[in-house]
Amino acid sequence: MVIPTFTDRRKKGTAFQYEKTDSVWETIAFGTYPFTRSINHRRLTLSFEDKDGIMHYKRGLDGKTFEANIAASNKEYSVHPAGPNHLPAPVTDYLQIRFDEIELEPGCNTVLFVTAPLEIAITLNASNNEVKILDVFSFARTKFALYGTATRGVIVRDTRSRVSAVPLPVKNYKEFLLRLHIENKSDSWVSLGRVILYLKGLSLYYDSTSVAACADVSIINPNSAQVSCTDLPLRKDMVKAEPVFTDRKTTAFCNIKNGQNDLTFVMDMGLR
Amino acid sequence: MTETDTLFNGSEIFENLETIMNGGTTGNSLLDTVIFGEFTIGNLIALAIIIAVTILLKKIVSTLIRRVLTGKVDVKNTDGLVKLASWVIYFVAFLVACPQLHIDISGILVAGGIVGVAIGFASQNTLSNLIAGILLMIERPINVGDVVIINETEGYVESVSLLSTLIKTYDGILLRIPNSNVFSADIRNCVSNVARRFSYGIDIRYSDNADTALKIIRDTISRHPYALTEPAPSLYVDDLGAHGIRVAVKIWSPSAYWWTARTELLWQIFKDLRKGGVDVPFNQLTLWYGKDDAEKLQENIESDKSAAEIIGIKAEPEGGMK
Numbered sequence: 001m002v003i004p005t006f007t008d009r010r011k012k013g014t015a016f017q018y019e020k021t022d023s024v025w026e027t028i029a030f031g032t033y034p035f036t037r038s039i040n041h042r043r044l045t046l047s048f049e050d051k052d053g054i055m056h057y058k059r060g061l062d063g064k065t066f067e068a069n070i071a072a073s074n075k076e077y078s079v080h081p082a083g084p085n086h087l088p089a090p091v092t093d094y095l096q097i098r099f100d101e102i103e104l105e106p107g108c109n110t111v112l113f114v115t116a117p118l119e120i121a122i123t124l125n126a127s128n129n130e131v132k133i134l135d136v137f138s139f140a141r142t143k144f145a146l147y148g149t150a151t152r153g154v155i156v157r158d159t160r161s162r163v164s165a166v167p168l169p170v171k172n173y174k175e176f177l178l179r180l181h182i183e184n185k186s187d188s189w190v191s192l193g194r195v196i197l198y199l200k201g202l203s204l205y206y207d208s209t210s211v212a213a214c215a216d217v218s219i220i221n222p223n224s225a226q227v228s229c230t231d232l233p234l235r236k237d238m239v240k241a242e243p244v245f246t247d248r249k250t251t252a253f254c255n256i257k258n259g260q261n262d263l264t265f266v267m268d269m270g271l272r
Numbered sequence: 273m274t275e276t277d278t279l280f281n282g283s284e285i286f287e288n289l290e291t292i293m294n295g296g297t298t299g300n301s302l303l304d305t306v307i308f309g310e311f312t313i314g315n316l317i318a319l320a321i322i323i324a325v326t327i328l329l330k331k332i333v334s335t336l337i338r339r340v341l342t343g344k345v346d347v348k349n350t351d352g353l354v355k356l357a358s359w360v361i362y363f364v365a366f367l368v369a370c371p372q373l374h375i376d377i378s379g380i381l382v383a384g385g386i387v388g389v390a391i392g393f394a395s396q397n398t399l400s401n402l403i404a405g406i407l408l409m410i411e412r413p414i415n416v417g418d419v420v421i422i423n424e425t426e427g428y429v430e431s432v433s434l435l436s437t438l439i440k441t442y443d444g445i446l447l448r449i450p451n452s453n454v455f456s457a458d459i460r461n462c463v464s465n466v467a468r469r470f471s472y473g474i475d476i477r478y479s480d481n482a483d484t485a486l487k488i489i490r491d492t493i494s495r496h497p498y499a500l501t502e503p504a505p506s507l508y509v510d511d512l513g514a515h516g517i518r519v520a521v522k523i524w525s526p527s528a529y530w531w532t533a534r535t536e537l538l539w540q541i542f543k544d545l546r547k548g549g550v551d552v553p554f555n556q557l558t559l560w561y562g563k564d565d566a567e568k569l570q571e572n573i574e575s576d577k578s579a580a581e582i583i584g585i586k587a588e589p590e591g592g593m594k
Contacts, residue, residue, distance in 0.1 A: 087497075091498075091528070141495075143497055143499075143500075145501045145502035146502055150468070154466060155526045
């Protein structure tokens, strides 16, 4: 098996250099590959077959398959890490990460690490650089929750994580590591048991071992905090993932107006 | 003092204007100068003022309507309201301008009054629909695309116009409901909140362990993506019925996906319960007899008596029970 060579996407326009030969890989490895490269990774099988001149894409995971027919001159596909807002349907753009409550003293300025579910997107690039999201899959289980009340709240993708002051080991391709820079700007002790991110502001970075992202949590009072995704790599040699979005079905999210900008979510209905 | 001085002299201007507006002569030779027929320079000035005020008023009213209704009412309907308001202003301006044109409007007013009464009676419903439509657009209990229940009608809102609301029922039939009916009806909007709850009542046998059943159902719900973790699902034994134990299951789901969750989960719960050895009860009735009654019944069954005789009814002569 050939290990792909990492290159900086911002400099050379592609994250990986690949072998231009037919191959079946036993790892996913984010990057751009020819249709001839199949993936057979744990429960995942992914392949492109030429059927009478039409490329037939087939992906299997946990007994479920997804198929598509493609007519494209550019015989390449890309594998991207994506935020968990696509599966099983684009329900919400908010991710709630719950963890064991932490008591934060007034003026506290600390860094915590949590993990969050990861999705993997297969995209096609046209010759005019138009990107088509062909498929999105995940090894993580999807659950949703309501943050706040049914009238004022928002639907969030829900996950529970370990929490640590040092980087946690992550299950590669299943979850990503999130670095939270937390600042308690209030004058009282605060119990923090969850953070909610606006996923369209999430910047994922990856290397051969993991996918990671960073966010700032600014606690305003014991019931409110402002969570902002920051566009920074966890480690210097990490490559930035292309943002992958699809349209969302539901639109009634009143809380978005409380955000300062598109990258921010204001948790004003409790922090625990 | 010249004629021009008189025309523009302080309070006299307003007196002259008032006289001109009433179609009279001011006594001012310049204003009373005839241009053609009975039409004077005073009438011309008054007409110019009326036109200017009309245009200004129309602009103010249309701006106000747009400002108030933008975001609350469909643009198409806002345009319609602006046009209606404009025509009302034009009509009033025409009535005001009639004395300047030396048109006798008393006949028009009398005829207009009669026609107005007739139209008023005829358009009573239309007017109430119109007002209800405007109020619906401002209050916005329903929006296009919402799943609603209006009285007995369930379906998707296709449009909310000034006079009526179109509902597409689940079986694809388009239903037009006058806005006055919609406004006075009990409206249930199923998707106005981001989440909603649905429930099941699941019966299990008395021979089954209800705790096991609750655990299986809870596990099944926890695996379904659209069953929200918060608010947590509520499961409990609700009733000890005649035929089985009733387990109540209440689940919250995103409003846009509640139907998917509701339909998928019920069957999955049933399958998982069966897999776990818990089954739904068949309707059954256990009859208890006293000892004497049981013996008597056994004797009667073994005898050659008809069924009617056993239960104490006089046997029918022919074709009776045997």
